[in-house]
Amino acid sequence: MHSKFLKHGSGSPRKAVEYLLGELDHKGDKRPHIEILRGDPETFVAIAESLDFKYRYTSGVIAWSLEDDPTPEEIQETLDAYEKHAFAGLDPTRYHFHAVLHEAQDGSKHVHILIPRVDLETGKSLNIAPPGHEKYFDKVRDYLNEKHGWSKPDDIAVLNASVALPHHTHAQRAAAVELMFKGKTKADKREILNQIIQQRIAAGVIKDRSGVQATLAEYGIITRTRKNTISVKFYGDSVATQ
Structure with missing residues (x-):
């Protein structure tokens, strides 16, 4: 399993949601299965569009290789772990966590995450993935991979996971490759x-x-x-x- 947060969040919140819930992926292929696991798309859009920040939301993805084949319970466990890690100490009423499951044509699964960048109690900006966040979230990823015997981030199947948002495709690929190749000769x-x-x-x-x-x-x-x-x-x- 591999996870990453994108550097974007200034684009249209509604377009991001429309893509996640659309029947077709960025290649034009029909998605066999789409399921909302957390939050509500219209609530996410309403909150994010109301913000006057430059970056109105955080987007991320958690991807499993085909061989990982996580169960619905394991996917929920993963989301629980990431949510707890991302919002440590915050009451759930202070943030909105929207997660959508996609199943690809080959049967592999990945979850898109969208989070308005605001503390709903204070109205102040809330960035769960500031510079250097990788080391913080890598611990959750590594723990779950070891526990369930899932693919490590360097595995080719995960590296090739098709999880891009249309207006994030290039940046997401670049971020993924830079992360995967970091430290390698x-x-x-x-x-x-x-x-x-x-x-x-x-x-x-x-x-x-x-x-x-x-x-x-x-x-x-x-x-x-x-x-x-x-x-x-x-x-x-x-x-x-x-």
Whole structure:
């Protein structure tokens, strides 16, 4: 299982909700299952749209690989843990926590989280994911992964989870890749990309060189292409990897 909070929150709250509850995902594929697990979409929109802050809401995602196959009870346990961790010490009447479950075509599951960035009691800004929040929330993620034997964040299946909001797609991918590749050597990153490409070739997704380039472009910026090599600067890196 992998989780992350996005750097965005200044976009349209209603568009974010409409996407989460829409029948089609960002690829245009029909979602087999959509379920509201926490909160109310109209309440979220009403609160977030009433704020005059630059950032009116926080959005995040919790994604499981297909092999994780969490039960409804385990998903609720996960949300309980994240909610308790995010709002430690706050009465539930002081925040709104909206969570929507999506099941992908392959059966994998992920939950989108939307939270108005306001303390409902004081009216002051409430940011549950300030700079450096990763270390705080990673502890919850790691505990649950160990407890249930779920996939670790470095696993390819989780890295490829299709969980993007349409107006967050690029930024979310960049944030995910930067987090996943943090601390890894160039050789490690190259090996991860090689595995992803091999998987997609085997699955018939990649059929030619253009397919390879399109895949690499998901994980960084292609800086140079030659007959036998392609150089890509991964998100979070200052130099390209060949």
